[in-house]
Amino acid sequence: MKVQQPKISKKLEPKVLDDIFFMEDDILELAEINKSSLENNQLKRLLIYGSYIKDCNFANADLGRVDFTDVIFENCDFSNTNMEHGSIHRAVFKHCRMTGAMLKDMRFGDIVFNEVKGDFITIIESKIEKFLIENSNITNAEFHQNKLNHVIFTNTDINELSNFQTSLKTCDISKSYFETLTINKEDLVGCKISREQAIQFASLMGLIVVDD
16 A cells, blocks of 8 residues: 655744744644644644644644644654544654544544554544554554544554444554454454454454364
């Protein structure tokens, strides 16, 4: 699967996240932002386009309706952050913390999670297309009533993930690892898994696997 990378200009203007409070249109654009914070803030919306965000803190913030397009987030903290009714397209989250983040009624496209700590992340009633999660931890995550299309988990810990009314058809978890998952058999139809995982699922379903 080919994920489109963020399209970011080589000429970016240094800014801080607090600039959003002085802009009528709530837009941060063509920005390079380092060591800035929106921690514990509540916003109606946050729009970021064509920008590079590093070492920034969004923890415990309600970001409202977000629109992130062509953005790289590196070493950022989104712990317990709330995002609703927004969209994220052509974005990379690298070495970010997303523990306990809540994303509801979102639209995702061409997204990469690389070395993300996303335990207890919750994604609800969202549409996700072309989402690569690699070298990450999303243990105890919850997926509820989502529409997924081409989501790939590579070298990622998905143990104790809870998946409700979310089909994994066209998804690939064959290179991820887990001990137990909560998922309906119907939602596994069309999902790519490894031989070892097939044995795990058989065991989780109460089947007894014997050698010849």
